[in-house]
Amino acid sequence: MRAGKWQPADFAMKKAPSQARSRASVDAMVQAAARILAEQGYAGLTTNAVARVAGVSIGSLYEYFPGKEAIVARLVDDLLAETLAMLHGQLDLTDNRNDLSVAMRHFLRALHGVMRKHRRLLRVLVFQVPYLHQLPATVQLQRALQDVLQRGLEKAQQHYRVSIGPHTLYLMATSTGGSLLHLVLMAPPSMPHEPVIDALADRMVAWLLEGE
Amino acid sequence: MRAGKWQPADFAMKKAPSQARSRASVDAMVQAAARILAEQGYAGLTTNAVARVAGVSIGSLYEYFPGKEAIVARLVDDLLAETLAMLHGQLDLTDNRNDLSVAMRHFLRALHGVMRKHRRLLRVLVFQVPYLHQLPATVQLQRALQDVLQRGLEKAQQHYRVSIGPHTLYLMATSTGGSLLHLVLMAPPSMPHEPVIDALADRMVAWLLEGE
DNA sequence: TTCTAATCCGAGCATATACTCGGAAAAACT
DNA sequence: AGTTTTTCCGAGTATATGCTCGGATTAGAA
Numbered sequence: 215m216r217a218g219k220w221q222p223a224d225f226a227m228k229k230a231p232s233q234a235r236s237r238a239s240v241d242a243m244v245q246a247a248a249r250i251l252a253e254q255g256y257a258g259l260t261t262n263a264v265a266r267v268a269g270v271s272i273g274s275l276y277e278y279f280p281g282k283e284a285i286v287a288r289l290v291d292d293l294l295a296e297t298l299a300m301l302h303g304q305l306d307l308t309d310n311r312n313d314l315s316v317a318m319r320h321f322l323r324a325l326h327g328v329m330r331k332h333r334r335l336l337r338v339l340v341f342q343v344p345y346l347h348q349l350p351a352t353v354q355l356q357r358a359l360q361d362v363l364q365r366g367l368e369k370a371q372q373h374y375r376v377s378i379g380p381h382t383l384y385l386m387a388t389s390t391g392g393s394l395l396h397l398v399l400m401a402p403p404s405m406p407h408e409p410v411i412d413a414l415a416d417r418m419v420a421w422l423l424e425g426e
Numbered sequence: 427m428r429a430g431k432w433q434p435a436d437f438a439m440k441k442a443p444s445q446a447r448s449r450a451s452v453d454a455m456v457q458a459a460a461r462i463l464a465e466q467g468y469a470g471l472t473t474n475a476v477a478r479v480a481g482v483s484i485g486s487l488y489e490y491f492p493g494k495e496a497i498v499a500r501l502v503d504d505l506l507a508e509t510l511a512m513l514h515g516q517l518d519l520t521d522n523r524n525d526l527s528v529a530m531r532h533f534l535r536a537l538h539g540v541m542r543k544h545r546r547l548l549r550v551l552v553f554q555v556p557y558l559h560q561l562p563a564t565v566q567l568q569r570a571l572q573d574v575l576q577r578g579l580e581k582a583q584q585h586y587r588v589s590i591g592p593h594t595l596y597l598m599a600t601s602t603g604g605s606l607l608h609l610v611l612m613a614p615p616s617m618p619h620e621p622v623i624d625a626l627a628d629r630m631v632a633w634l635l636e637g638e
Numbered sequence: 639t640t641c642t643a644a645t646c647c648g649a650g651c652a653t654a655t656a657c658t659c660g661g662a663a664a665a666a667c668t
Numbered sequence: 669a670g671t672t673t674t675t676c677c678g679a680g681t682a683t684a685t686g687c688t689c690g691g692a693t694t695a696g697a698a
Contacts, residue, residue, distance in 0.1 A: 233665070236675060255556050260655060271677045276657065342556045344467050347612065381625045384617070385605055389626075392604010393597055400559070405596070413593045414601075420636065421629065445695065448645060472685060483647045488687065 225287040225349060228280055240278055242268040244292065247285045252334040256342035259286075287349050290339070294351040297328050298358060305362065314370050314422070318415040321366070322394070326411055329398045337399045363387055367422070376422045386418060437499040437561060440492055452490055454480040456504065459497045464546040468554035471498075499561050502551065506563040509540050510570060517574065526582050526634070530627040533578070534606070538623055541610045549611045575599055579634070588634045598630060 231237045246268035250259050261282050265272040279285050304324040308317045329336060339346055346352055363383065370376050393414055397407060443449045458480035462471050473494050477484040491497050516536040520529045541548060551558055558564055575595065582588050605626055609619060 231675090233674065235665080239675080257556060261657080262655070265678095272657080273659085273677050274675070277675070281656080341552070341558070342554060344469060344554045346553070379625060381622050384613075384622065385626055385629065388605040388608040389601030390604075392602075392607065393600040395604065396600040401596075410593050410596065413591060414597055417597065417633065424632065443645090445644065447695080451645085473687080474685070477648095484687080485648065485689085486646050489645070493686080 224280060224283050225345075226280075227278055227284055227288065228276075229278060231278060236278070239268070239270050239274055240288075242270060243275055243279070243285060244289050247282070247289055248335055251286075251289075251338045255338050283345060286339075286343060287351070290346070290349050290351040293332065293335075294355050297355060300324055300328050301358065301362060312373050314374060315415070315419050317366070318419050319412060321362075322390070322411050322415050323408075326394055326398065326407065329394060330407075333398050340395070340399065360387060370422065374423060377424060378422070382421075386421065390414065390418060436492055436495050437557075438492075439490055439496055439500065440488075441490060443490060448490070451480070451482050451486055452500075454482060455487055455491070455497060456501050459494070459501055460547055463498075463501075463550045467550050495557060498551075498555060498557075499563070502558070502561050502563040505544065505547075506567050509567060512536055512540050513570065513574060524585050526586060527627070527631050529578070530631050531624060533574075534602070534623050534627050535620075538606055538610065538619065541606060542619075545610050552607070552611065572599060582634065586635060589636060590634070594633075598633065602626065602630065 231240050243264055246264050247259060250263055250267060259282055261275055262272055264282065264285060265275045268275075279288075301324070304320060308320050360383075363386065367376065367378060367383065371378075393410075397405065397410060443452050455476055458476045459471060462475055462479060471494055473487055474484055476494065476497060477487045480487075491500075513536070516533060520532050572595075575598065579588065579590060579595065583590075605622075609617065609622055613619075
C-alpha cells in the first residue's frame with residue numbers, strides 16, 4: 215500500500231473496454247464503488263470489496279483500473295456528465311424567460327435536486343476523498359458552474375441595471391455553494407429545504423439589483 | 427484494522443497523564459499528529475508514524491490513546507480552545523462599539539485569521555477526516571459560532587432596524603462560512619483576501635439593514 | 639532507603655489490503 | 669475450423685498497519 219502523493223496518471227484507466235461484456239463489467243465496478251462509498255465511506259472502499267460487490271474477480275478489476283483512485287475518478291466523471299446534462303437542460307428551459315428572480319430559483323432548485331439525489335455519495339466524496347479537488351471532472355465542474363453564472367449575469371445585465379462589484383461573482387458562487395452544500399449534507403432533517411432555497415435565491419437577486 | 431463505524435468512546439483518552447513527563451509525551455503526540463496531518467494527509471497518519479515523529483514508543487502511545495481517532499479528537503479540542511479564546515477576546519474588544527459595519531469586519535477578519543493560521547491542517551481535517559462532524563469539539567464549535575452570531579444580531583437590533591427573516595440566521599451563517607472556507611482552503615493564491623473579506627462583511631451588513 | 643505506582647519501551651503477532659501472474663474461457667476475425 | 673484477441677479468474681505474495689505484552693525505568697510516597 216502506497217501512502218502519500220499521487221500522479222495524474224493514476225486517475226486514468228489502464229485500457230478501455232471494447233466489447234459489450236467488458237463494458238458491463240466496468241459499469242458494475244463503478245456502481246459497486248458508488249454503493250460502497252455511500253454505505254461504508256471511503257475507508258470501506260477496497261479493491262477486493264469493489265470486485266466482490268460488482269460480481270467480478272479482482273483480476274478483472276486490475277485489467278481496467280490501476281487502482282481504486284481511477285474507479286473514483288470514473289465515478290465522478292459520470293456524476294459530472296449527469297450534472298452538466300441537467301444544467302444545460304435547465305438553461306434551455308429558462309433561456310426564453312427574462313425574469314431574473316424566476317430564473318434564479320429554477321437554477322438553484324435544479325442544482326439542489328442533483329445534489330440531494332446523491333447526497334450520501336456526495337457527502338463521502340466531499341468530506342473523505344483526499345484527491346477530489348485534483349480530479350479532472352471536479353475542475354471541469356467548477357469551471358462549468360462559474361461559466362453558467364457568468365453568462366447568466368451578462369444576460370441579466372441586458373435587462374436590468376445590475377451592479378457587479380469586483381468580487382461579486384466570487385462571493386456569490388462561494389456563498390451560494392456553501393449554503394447549498396450545508397443544506398444538503400449537514401442540515402438537520404427538520405430544516406425545510408424549499409423555503410430556504412427560495413430565500414437564498416431572493417437574497418442573490420436582491421444583491422444584484424440593490425441599486426434600483 | 428477495523429473498518430466501518432465508530433462508537434463515541436473511541437474519541438476519549440484511555441487515561442489522563444498525571445505527571446509532567448507524561449503530559450509532555452501526550453503533547454508531543456498531538457503535535458506530531460498535527461504535523462503529519464498537515465504534511466502528509468490523513469492517509470499518512472498511522473499510530474507508528476505519530477509515535478516516531480513524537481519521539482516516543484508505540485507502547486506509550488497506546489497507554490493514553492485507544493487509537494488515532496482519539497488523537498485527532500484531542501487535536502481538534504486544542505483548536506477549539508484556541509478559536510474560542512480568540513472569539514471571546516474579539517467580542518470583548520467590539521463590545522463597546524456600536525458600529526455594526528466595523529464589528530462585522532473585525533469579526534470576519536479574526537475568524538479568517540485563525541483559519542488561515544492553520545490552513546494546511548484545516549484542509550485535511552475538513553476534506554479527509556471521516557468522523558470530523560461527530561467530534562464533540564466540532565459540534566461545540568458550531569454551537570459557539572451560532573451563539574455569537576445570534577447575540578450579535580440581537581445586540582444590533584437595539585441600535586438599528588434590522589430585518590431578520592425566518593431563515594436569515596441560517597443563510598448568513600452557511601453562506602459566510604462557505605465563502606471563508608473557500609477563500610482559505612481553495613482559492614488561488616492570486617486572490618486578495620482582505621478586500622474579499624471586507625466585501626463579504628459589507629454584503630452581510632447590507633442584508634441586515636436592507637429596509638432602511 | 640524501601641515500596642508502590644506511573645511511565646516508557648519496542649520486538650513481534652494478527653490482520654488487512656494492494657496487486658501479480660499463469661492460465662482458462664469466450665468472443666471476434668479470417 | 670483455425671487463429672488471434674479480448675476478457676475473466678482467484679489463489680497467492682508482499683507489505684503495511686493496528687495493537688499487545690512482559691518487562692525495564694523513573695517518579696513519588698512511606
